[in-house]
Amino acid sequence: MSRKALRPGGRFAAKAFQGEGYGGFLQDMEEEFALVKGYVPPATTAGSAETYVIGLDRLA
Numbered sequence: 588m589s590r591k592a593l594r595p596g597g598r599f600a601a602k603a604f605q606g607e608g609y610g611g612f613l614q615d616m617e618e619e620f621a622l623v624k625g626y627v628p629p630a631t632t633a634g635s636a637e638t639y640v641i642g643l644d645r646l647a
Contacts, residue, residue, distance in 0.1 A: 590619065593645045594645070595645055595646065595647040596644055596645060597644075597645040598641070598642065598643050598644075598645070599616075599620065599641070599642040599645070600639060600640070600641050600642075601639065601640050602637065602638075602639055603637075603638055603639070603640050604636045604637055604638070605636040605638055606636055612640070613625070613640065616640060616642050618646075619642065619645060619646060620642035620643060620644060620645055620646060621643060621644035621645075621646060622642070622643040622644060623640065623641070623642050623643075624640070624641045624643075625638050625639070625640055625641075626638065626639045626640075626641060627639070
């Protein structure tokens with residue numbers, strides 16, 4: 588989605604769940620963005636697979 592919707596330098600955030608396919612998703616993000624971070628909010632229940640993935644500065 589970010590390839591079609593974002594210009595170079597754009598930012599992307601998505602809610603994701605750690606599990607099968609999560610590692611591949613992060614690798615794809617790292618190819619598209621200068622900086623990729625996973626973020627787990629403090630209010631998230633312990634043991635939850637829920638996370639947010641942030642991509643900053645989309646590459647050309």
